[in-house]
Amino acid sequence: MIAVALWSVAVLLALALAGVVLSTRPRGSVILYGGCLLTTSTLCVTALAHLLYFPQMTPSATLPIGLPWLGAHFRLDALSAFFLVVVNLGGAAASLFAVGYGSHEESPGRVLPFYPAYLAGMNTVVLANDAFSFLVAWEFMSLTSWALVVSHHREAENVRAGYVYLLMASFGTLTLLLAFGLLASGAGYDFDAIRASHPSAALAGTVMILALLGAGSKAGLVPLHAWLPLAHPAAPSHVSGLMSGVMTKVAVYGFVRIVFDLLPEPVWWWSVVVLLVGGPTATLGVLYALMQRDIKRLLAYSTIENIGIIFTGLGLALAFKAQGLDWVAALALTAALLHVFNHALFKSLLFFGAGAVLEVTGERDMEKLGGLIHRMPKTAFVMLVGCVAISALPPFNGFVSEWLTFQAILLSPQLPNWGLKLIVPAVGGLLALAAAFAAACFVKLYGISFLGRPRSDVAASAHETDRFSLVAMFALAALCLVAGILPGLFIDALAPVSKAMVGNVMPHQTGLDWMTIVPIAESRSSYNGLLVLLFVALSGMAAASAIHRLASDRLRRAPAWDCGYPDPNPAIQYSASSFSQPIRRVFGSVIFAAREIGEMPPPLSPAPARLAVDMRDLIWDVLYAPIAKVVGVVTERINMLQFLTIRSYLTLVFAALIVLLLVVAL
């Protein structure tokens, strides 16, 4: 198993080298993405087989690379296998999508070599079993994704996004480095040795905070999220899908691996920290998303929301575990991991859909789209599935994982600790608010871009995207449905992971009548996706037939949203900004310091009246701008070193040598 996984990673690296050559060939991108598709599918099937059939086995391998006295350790256990499935399912879907989508790439030489390397990096992070390999793979993943972010480097915005991303990625790696440094102080860099060691409570707490910072900066936890909505949309769309759907999950993996696996038993205050970061992340992320006009940026902010939900689940698992309620911890952890899987599915799907729209219209701005459901009916259908799934509506998969998270929240009265007893329901309230906003957000996305009438010529002349992209999107949409109506299968597959991480499992789900899932006990609550699907389908059909039967069945076509005017201009439709205006008025004035600036011309003047909205990201102003300033000043000083004379350089080298010798001598 591990050999297959490592060889696949090697194949991906070889493909990265081949990408340099292939990028100059006309059909090169098809060959390369085809190769990536085959490799990631192999990896995905291998990992799935491991997770389903041999979850107790932990094959490991040591390669003679890396630090000479350590080597590179790799291991495949249930947790890595699950995340390998997520990474490679996303990778396979993105590769299939890119077989069609990638042929439109203007500068393939900037994408093709880095794409397989990026996949290889993510897989290696998940497989690594010592701190050194983990950090190297982590940094490799960051750097290759950075190269993909700046692949369209002619747009100044992308370059800035790349710069901010690079800084934040370095920050994240630095904190993880410190975390592993502290962990390794008593044991060494091998994860097996770290597991066996017994760090003190203070040290473990510090490591937890550092891991939260490091993984959180990669995953996009508020307030470390500011780079994410810049960087994720800047990359080509299939890479955006991977970054949002998969790479943030690799960050989650890093957090779970360190906090649940490497550290000893959790302390209750850890969960308070995680919950107080996770809940606000969910709400703020979706509020930001709701304010966006750019489709891909909206999706990126929505990723922040979902990461908030996942971290809330992890925080709950920590809380219940620390208080000795293993069986609820298993529920919360399973919910979080299931959401990891689900979010990877529908966020990739949505980014691919946005990519298809971007490819045929050249527009990411919703205010210039509209009416695409007529020109791109298939894309519109899968986007609808994705929007419903991410809004957590049954019978799709998003509902299941959020519902399970709420089931864990509802058990909070059983917690003995009063602080947690009060905090958990508050966080639950935040999650509920976030879920409602998410629905509004995706009604906006779908309604403004796909319904109504085209707001620009490019939207009016759009056409359906290519076959491969559609197959990839339909496959993801089908998986969203399957995971929604048969969640029991997925919950049972996660049992070995939760057994290894929190020491307990959820009740066995498959085999219950009608594929119901029962997270705790029959008497409390249960959910049956199949019945909900049947109910939705039947009531939908009944409503449709009633309308056709009772109302006039004459087909009549009229302009959409004409508001009763005879010759409507597309501009009088609901716009993205007007849709979100009520929510902006309620929340925005505080959170975004939003101001509406109305400009009325003087009476009798024919000049147009204007209404502009000014919004600021307060976190950016308070946290990022000062840091950026300091970094700028310091680098300006250090930059002087680049313009010294040859002799000065020689002298510097000489001085460094002397200093080192002095260190040895004294």
Add this chain to the structure above:
Amino acid sequence: MSSLQFDIAHLLAGSLVLASFMMLYQDRLYALLNVYALHAGVLALSVAWQAYVQHAPHLYVTALIALVFKAIIIPVALHRIIRRLGIHREIENVIGVGLTMMAGIGLVALAMVVMLRVTSGADALAREDLAFALSVVLLGLLIMVTRRNAVSQVVGFMSLENGLVLAATGAKGMPLVVEISVAFSVLIAFIVIGIFLFRIRERFDSVDVQALDRFRGERR
């Protein structure tokens, strides 16, 4: 090893350090080259003595290489370059002789302390030898740092390389292949630097590396 053999090896390695010191204060290029030739000659002697002491005939080849290339061919070639460039009358204002010598003494002391501490397990000859070799390397670097003329920087570099050869022969059992490759690398470096000198000269009418800095438009 008898104490006489040890003393002679010690004497030769010490002479190499002495020659390095002599190079430090030569402010005329010809004089510098002559001292360099002496430096390489002493190195050849020292290597030959090691060959005799260690009963390692291949070290005689190394000694021969040192003698032919470093003590004869390279100095002669550099002489010609200097003459063709017409800089044989130039005097380099070395940073005050006293100061340079003080720095050199400090470096030798440092090399002794470091090496005697690090190699406490090795046999006496190797320890002394390595300490002297490190001194020669550091002095070579000092020459490079204190000179402004490209030719004298080249000479400083080659004296540094002599120190490396001394260290290598002091350690028993270094295969000849390595030495030949080292010799060739120096030869190549010499050729490349020679070509560079002429190119610099063509461009700037000078081999003073300050001309390069001026060309890059920078303050010193």
